[in-house]
Amino acid sequence: MPVKSDTTLREVLEYDTIAVVGCSNSPGKAAHDIPKYLQSHGYRIVPVNPFADEILGEPTYDSxxxxxxxxxxxDVFRPSEEVAGIVDEALARDDVKVIWTQLGIRDDDAAKKAEDAGIRVVQDKCMKVEHARLV
Known part of the structure; x- marks a missing residue:
């Protein structure tokens, strides 16, 4: 079951390094402004965007x-239909502790797959909003 309690959300927000899949280099877009906010609050942002070389002063990665x-x-800023593939990529790593999908983005089957592998899942919530509310 995806994370919903404020206590667990606070725990998730204690992690330091956030890979932002779909990070944008266009100010004014949520996929740019939210990672920028998080970066300004001490998080290390790792942009994942195959169409940019650098975002927010950080090198980007294709995947x-x-x-x-x-x-x-x-942190996922891609359409819901892409979440399953992103979860598969995360599961191929041994370090990911949380999959977070932004507002309007969810895939219950992919969330269950991640949770079954021991990864916490936050779906359909804005990381900036939750950070401002809880931290």
Whole structure:
């Protein structure tokens, strides 16, 4: 069952490194402004976007598999129909602790698959909103 309690959300928000799948280099888009907010609050942002070289001063990666750094949270800014593939990429790693899908993004089957593998899942919630509310 995806994370819903404030206590568990606070625990999730204690992690440091967030891979942002679908991170945008366009100010004004949620996929840019939310990671920028998180970065300004001390999180390490790892942008995953095959169409950019750098976002928010960080090098971008084509996929989760290409990220060499340890990832705590995978924050998803891609359509719901892409979540299953992103979860599969996360499961291929041994460091991901949380899959977080932003507002309007959910895939219950992929969430169950991640949870069955021991990964916490937060669906259909804005990480910026939850951070501002809870931290």
């Amino acid at each position: 989760l598999a290409d990220v060499e750094a340890e990832i705590d949270v995978v």
